[in-house]
Amino acid sequence: MAKNTGRKRQKKRAVNPVDADDPDSVETRLPAPETLTFPEALDLAVEHHIAGRLAEAENIYSQVLAADPNQPMALHLLGMVNHQSGQSDAAVELIGRALEIEPGYIKAHYNLGIVLTDLQRLDEAVASFRVAIDADPDYAKAWSSLGNVLHRMGRLAEARQNHQKAVDLEPGLAEAHNNLGNALKDLGELNDAATRYRKAIAISPGFADAHYNLGIVLKDLGLLDAAIASYQRALVLNPQLAEAHSNIGNALLALGRLDEASACFTKALVVKPDYAAASSNLIFCEQYRPDVTPDRLSARQAEWEQTFGVPLQKQWRDHDNTADPEKRLRIGFVSPGLGRHPVGYFILGLFDNRPEQAVEIYGYSDRTPDDLTQRFRTLSDHWIDTRGLTDDALSTRIREDRIDILIDLAGHNAGNRLLVFARKPAPVQVKWVGYAGSTGLGAMDYLIADARHIPERTEHDYSETVIRLPDSYICYTPPDYAPDVATLPFARNGFITFGSFNNPAKINDQVLAVWSEILKAVPNARLFLKYRHMDADGNRQRIMERFDRCGIDPSRVTLEGRSPHPD
Numbered sequence: 034m035a036k037n038t039g040r041k042r043q044k045k046r047a048v049n050p051v052d053a054d055d056p057d058s059v060e061t062r063l064p065a066p067e068t069l070t071f072p073e074a075l076d077l078a079v080e081h082h083i084a085g086r087l088a089e090a091e092n093i094y095s096q097v098l099a100a101d102p103n104q105p106m107a108l109h110l111l112g113m114v115n116h117q118s119g120q121s122d123a124a125v126e127l128i129g130r131a132l133e134i135e136p137g138y139i140k141a142h143y144n145l146g147i148v149l150t151d152l153q154r155l156d157e158a159v160a161s162f163r164v165a166i167d168a169d170p171d172y173a174k175a176w177s178s179l180g181n182v183l184h185r186m187g188r189l190a191e192a193r194q195n196h197q198k199a200v201d202l203e204p205g206l207a208e209a210h211n212n213l214g215n216a217l218k219d220l221g222e223l224n225d226a227a228t229r230y231r232k233a234i235a236i237s238p239g240f241a242d243a244h245y246n247l248g249i250v251l252k253d254l255g256l257l258d259a260a261i262a263s264y265q266r267a268l269v270l271n272p273q274l275a276e277a278h279s280n281i282g283n284a285l286l287a288l289g290r291l292d293e294a295s296a297c298f299t300k301a302l303v304v305k306p307d308y309a310a311a312s313s314n315l316i317f318c319e320q321y322r323p324d325v326t327p328d329r330l331s332a333r334q335a336e337w338e339q340t341f342g343v344p345l346q347k348q349w350r351d352h353d354n355t356a357d358p359e360k361r362l363r364i365g366f367v368s369p370g371l372g373r374h375p376v377g378y379f380i381l382g383l384f385d386n387r388p389e390q391a392v393e394i395y396g397y398s399d400r401t402p403d404d405l406t407q408r409f410r411t412l413s414d415h416w417i418d419t420r421g422l423t424d425d426a427l428s429t430r431i432r433e434d435r436i437d438i439l440i441d442l443a444g445h446n447a448g449n450r451l452l453v454f455a456r457k458p459a460p461v462q463v464k465w466v467g468y469a470g471s472t473g474l475g476a477m478d479y480l481i482a483d484a485r486h487i488p489e490r491t492e493h494d495y496s497e498t499v500i501r502l503p504d505s506y507i508c509y510t511p512p513d514y515a516p517d518v519a520t521l522p523f524a525r526n527g528f529i530t531f532g533s534f535n536n537p538a539k540i541n542d543q544v545l546a547v548w549s550e551i552l553k554a555v556p557n558a559r560l561f562l563k564y565r566h567m568d569a570d571g572n573r574q575r576i577m578e579r580f581d582r583c584g585i586d587p588s589r590v591t592l593e594g595r596s597p598h599p600d
Contacts, residue, residue: 090114111127122152142161159179159183173209252283255594264284278311279308279310282295299315316333366396367399368467369398370442372404376443379467397430455476461478464481482502531552532563537576
């Protein structure tokens with residue numbers, strides 16, 4: 034089972050600087066007073082705006098516009114107040130009016146791009162930033178903000194180029210280094226990403242998001258203790274950063290410290306009660322506990338459903354799919370694992386052997402593409418890259434695609450889209466590979482299993498209707514680079530080597546005690562444990578100390594961390 038990480042997935046924090054609320058930004062400085070209709074009023078309004086007193090600023094901007102409805106600066110800045118107050122549609126209208134009056138108003142083009150980005154109108158945001166850049170090619174913030182939008186659209190190489198341009202233009206712009214780090218991280222260049230985050234911190238030591246993002250990269254590099262320290266520093270700077278609490282929990286989970294991990298997920302929910310990912314992380318953590326009961330898991334899932342699922346039921350409405358038993362069914366697969374990922378290997382056989390005349394496959398992929406992703410894309414009839422799409426936007430797209438059966442391949446695992454399923458965009462919704470437990474969602478109709486996955490008479494532990502396949506509910510397709518089966522190592526070594534390539538969070542004291550008994554029963558045997566973070570000091574110390582207490586010679590146990598999958 035893949036480990037759950039932060040949206041669930043650890044969400045890096047990009048920075049789109051908004052000109053109107055940065056007191057140190059040259060973009061907030063007013064023109065000479067004599068160019069304003071009411072200079073004193075505008076000066077006072079901007080002071081309120083910078084200080085975060087939005088109601089006062091809005092009142093004064095409105096007074097200025099009552100006297101002169103065609104004052105572009107007041108329209109622009111009132112738009113930004115609206116945006117910061119959560120009224121982004123009104124902001125677009127106001128800034129648009131300012132640009133009709135003064136088409137060359139560069140800062141307004143820039144901030145329009147910021148607002149459009151938050152509204153998920155990404156193509157329009159790109160256009161706004163490009164107008165600002167065309168008018169002022171040295172506008173570093175516009176280059177970086179354009180990079181953020183391209184990143185959200187999955188255009189990572191272009192995003193990297195734009196962030197690099199911003200850094201080149203303004204080396205002291207901490208936000209640009211942070212955003213370049215985000216692009217490098219998602220391109221897999223973790224060490225270079227860490228360098229950029231450290232540069233952002235050197236420029237701005239109080240930059241909480243850069244400390245947080247550095248923690249994500251350090252964790253991915255296997256440096257769990259350093260990652261926790263970065264997250265904790267981010268929390269000192271911003272105690273309301275719920276994502277940092279959650280990701281400390283993920284790091285502790287990787288170290289097998291389940292009680293502490295659970296406490297961190299709970300803290301994240303105290304800071305941000307509507308943080309669905311942290312609640313999913315808490316459910317995920319429970320499944321590693323050896324003493325957890327089905328009733329306890331069901332209670333956690335019911336809490337998730339009551340908090341996050343039930344409120345979305347107001348969005349449910351009838352589906353107008355054609356009810357024709359002879360039609361070609363539209364089946365959608367929603368997953369961050371359509372590629373070189375355990376989920377990918379488990380479902381590739383289905384895509385390879387799909388009955389083309391009976392089904393039409395839609396792939397909704399939330400994954401940075403790899404070579405196997407391209408194969409899934411080729412095998413699908415329709416491919417939708419869902420990176421950057423909000424849950425609401427993805428739900429709307431699925432409904433517009435008139436999907437008959439929508440299949441979830443993540444559950445409460447990393448990168449899940451349960452909030453999409455909670456909106457019920459398809460008439461039939463099914464949980465399959467990628468998560469062994471129940472989702473707890475009232476919107477999830479079925480769960481595909483087999484007699485070993487969900488034994489007879491345990492169906493009551495699942496909120497979904499259980500459908501059992503006759504043999505196995507999954508079929509593994511080995512990677513194309515898998516080697517032939519080699520000679521039995523025992524023939525060469527003269528002893529049996531037991532192996533377990535499992536998440537260290539699963540390797541608790543009870544498991545280690547049983548393994549110790551097996552090693553005692555086979556005195557010359559060895560044990561080989563391998564997984565990412567298995568070589569972390571915390572895991573190595575915990576596991577080896579337990580074997581030592583059980584009387585197992587440490588020379589009989591090998592612990593090894595991450596390596597490239599072909600190796």
